[in-house]
Amino acid sequence: AQRVQLVHNGVSLDPPAASAASWRQRLGLSPNRLVAGMVANLHASKDHVTLLRAWQIVCRGMPADAQPPVLCLAGTYRGTEISLKALAFDLGLGDTVRFLGPVEDIAGLLGTVDIGILSSRREGLPNAVLEYMAAGLPVVATDIPGVREALGEGAAAHLAPPGDADALAERVLTLLCSD
Numbered sequence: 001a002q003r004v005q006l007v008h009n010g011v012s013l014d015p016p017a018a019s020a021a022s023w024r025q026r027l028g029l030s031p032n033r034l035v036a037g038m039v040a041n042l043h044a045s046k047d048h049v050t051l052l053r054a055w056q057i058v059c060r061g062m063p064a065d066a067q068p069p070v071l072c073l074a075g076t077y078r079g080t081e082i083s084l085k086a087l088a089f090d091l092g093l094g095d096t097v098r099f100l101g102p103v104e105d106i107a108g109l110l111g112t113v114d115i116g117i118l119s120s121r122r123e124g125l126p127n128a129v130l131e132y133m134a135a136g137l138p139v140v141a142t143d144i145p146g147v148r149e150a151l152g153e154g155a156a157a158h159l160a161p162p163g164d165a166d167a168l169a170e171r172v173l174t175l176l177c178s179d
Contacts (some may be wrong), residue, residue, distance in 0.1 A: 011130040016108035023105075023112040027072065027098060034069035034176055037113035039106060039128045040120070042099075043078035047142070049087060050165050051119035056091045057169035058176070068096045069176055072113065074103040110135035115175050118147065121162050125150055140171040 024031060036058075040046040051071070059068045071093075073084075081099060088097045103109050110116070116132030118141040125146035132139045133150065141147045143159035151158065158175075160167035 009125045009127065009130060011127055011134050013107040013110070013131060013134050016111050017105040018108040020108075020112040023108050027070070027112070029070060029112075030067075033067055034115075035072060035113050036069060036115045036117050036172065036176070037072040037074065037109060038117045038119065039074045039103070039109070039131060040118065040126075041075040041078050042073065042080050042084060044080060045121050046075075047119045047121050047163065048073065048080065048084050050142075050163050050168060051117060052084065052087050052091060052093065052097065053165035054119070054168035054172065055097060056093060057165060058172050059093065059096050061169065061173045063177070069114075070096055070098060071117075072098045072100055072109065074100045074106070074109055076102045106131060107135065110137060113137060115140060115172065117168075117172065118142065119162075119168060120144060120147075123147065138175050140168065140175060142168070 038051060042048055055071050062068055085099060116137040116139045118126055118128050120142050123144050123146050129139055129141055129147055129150050139151060140158050142162040148155050158171055160171050
């Protein structure tokens with residue numbers, strides 16, 4: 001046991017290829033519109049379904065005078081994108097969700113995002129959370145051991161049980177609506 005050493009994952013973001021202003025223009029977003037992002041390939045274990053259900057609650061829970069926030073989903077399509085787009089349509093999410101597909105300029109995208117989200121049923125130590133942290137973003141995620149370890153002490157306030165759209169939405173709203 002004395003010879004075992006724990007080495008945590010680490011990430012280093014490349015410099016952004018495009019500025020936050022350029023990304024916002026590309027996404028058709030005003031400079032003051034709140035943006036959340038999830039960087040994760042679109043497959044079942046990442047649980048985009050719970051995130052989309054939570055996003056509907058977030059959009060309904062925003063102050064009446066606020067522009068609805070936008071959720072950007074970046075990641076390679078792995079067979080669930082059609083059903084996820086259909087769910088977003090059925091939930092009436094309209095232009096509040098952007099399916100970006102694979103993104104080469106993760107640092108640039110994260111430079112325009114206000115909050116990083118990871119909705120996942122199971123993970124080790126997710127690179128997305130580490131990338132959000134490297135970009136200086138607040139993080140809301142599902143309460144799985146690797147995420148809890150990465151976020152450290154006080155993480156519980158930003159974590160929701162896996163599959164719980166209501167709790168995930170509450171954590172997001174708390175961050176988006178704070179001063």
